[in-house]
Amino acid sequence: MSVSVLAPGLSSSVQDLGRCGHAALGVGRAGALDGDALRLANALVGNLPGAAGIEITLTGPRLRFDATVAFALCGADFEARLDGAIVAGWRSHHAPAGSLLELGHARSGCRAWLALGGGIALPRMLDSRATDLNAALGPLPRALRAGDVLPLDTLHDPPRARRRRWSLDPRPWFAGADAAPLRVLPGRDHARLDAASRSAFHAMPFRVTATSNRVGVRLDGTPLRLEQAFECVSEPLVPGVVQLPPGGQPIILLGEHPVSGGYPRIGQVAAVDLPRLAQVRPGTALRFALVDAATAAALLHARRRARDQLEARIRARLEQA
Template identity: 40%
Template sequence: MKKQDMGIKVLKGGLLSTIQDTGRFGYRKDGIIVSGAMDSLALRTGNLLVGNPQDEAGIECTLTGPTMRFEAEQLIALTGADLSAVLDKMPLQMWRPVLVKKGSVLSFGAAKSGCRTYLTVSGGFSVPKVLGSRSTYLRAEFGGWNGRALQAGDYIPFRERYHETLQDFNWSCDLSTLYPDLNDHVIRVIEGPEFELFSINGKQAFFEKEFQLSNESDRMGYRLKGEALKLERPREMISSAVTFGTVQVTSNGDPIVLTADHQTTGGYPRIVQVITADFSKLAQLQSGQKIRFELLTLAQAHAALLYREQQLKQLQQTLTFKYNHDI
């Protein structure tokens, strides 16, 4: 089979559909962002479900998903948000491998929960690595598929067609202990470097009041609306390192939660840092939703991440046995 006959034809691009892997590391010193999947847990799990390494690239579909036709038989998985996926007009079950026949059309409807779905395919997509990653860096227009979101007419080739002897996928994995409840909008955090610079009233408000995601939210960050947060006294800040989940507070007192396409440094005070174990819940929030924050110790944050990684390791071991090869 020719390479051009084994891939996905994009019929509709959706709101924002991009190729993403787990990120582009080692270049922040040069001003190049990490990027990568907003919900890396969903992407990593999807890759395991189709027998891939966890860092393989998939398609991140946002709210209004794309419509795509499969030009060859392929093993796929959908993870993350429930965007009412249908395959040939029949509801498609998520969080399990599905063998898709040549000519089948995958499309999406309304978002039932969450914001971002991940499509992974056996063997991954044949797109070049740029600086060690296949992730799309939208603002710089490189990586992924021509450095941009997918659009009608694009043809995304598979690196290989599914050809394993395993054809029976009448099974699924219990992910209740691994993936968070997307209806739970409590985001756990630890103190940030400038936490003590905020007033007592400001710190109390941060944890006792709800905040709403404004429409000014994207892959770079979420601007939150709520009670203004004040410093004890005005201060001049030197630009410092920031990362996924850093919560900065603007001069107007508005918190901004940085996400996958965040800048490498920032000049606003960093009140808290979202724990890594809650990045999935953060990534799946929709504009207009309300959230509140819960303060943890660093030890509690480490324990939450360790537990999640242990669950993911257990899933990897189970699927390695299922596919009869190392994943």
């Protein structure tokens, strides 16, 4: 089984849960910017949680299926049609052989994840099928192009998932229009900001710029300044680090961030809020609210527990089908 790309959309790429454990080699994680959305889409079609799907940004691709395939789209609210008929997100569907899936513009949010029955079966590179667009790494080391043919793994395409339709309530998992502040822990260099900058970081909105991408969200707002310039040692980085370049406009790192860097670190976005950053468009206003480590950990554990329980319920229903 395979899926043919007739048109690629703005920026569509093959993603799984990422290439973990290779930072010492200078290789970043990449992977879906919202791993929960990909996992839930995979659950809806009976895939393993880490099966590779397609991450779609703002405008989606046109795909043709060469065999009957289950699919589900989770994340942003995209216009989606199967052979001209509207199909809903956060729901499993079945595409007959020869059918055409057209994904238009995102009506809210920025990104969605398309899971396909069996998962995309490209060869693994360093234990992952994920595409790192910035580093040009992966079995398909670039965004999708017209003419690409993506093989699917028929060994893990459960017949029950092809026969049954399931839907999820997206509200606990998708916050594309949520204007609540991003929860952030003080970074190592937060105290080095001058008083006016500390106040602005906590109270003033920042706008997402058009130069944002899978490497990071670049912000524009009141320039932030340090009380005294100092030289940083390059150190390991993780998603959610809020760096402060010399120009004073913060950058929030995302999944394709470099494995190390030397800009001052003024904050760390709580991991529970990282999926929200996958959905911000250029021009979106962001605010920050300080939380402590215990609060951030409790919020993340609650979200993961809810996700795990939901995946288990979906698996149980598929087994009973």
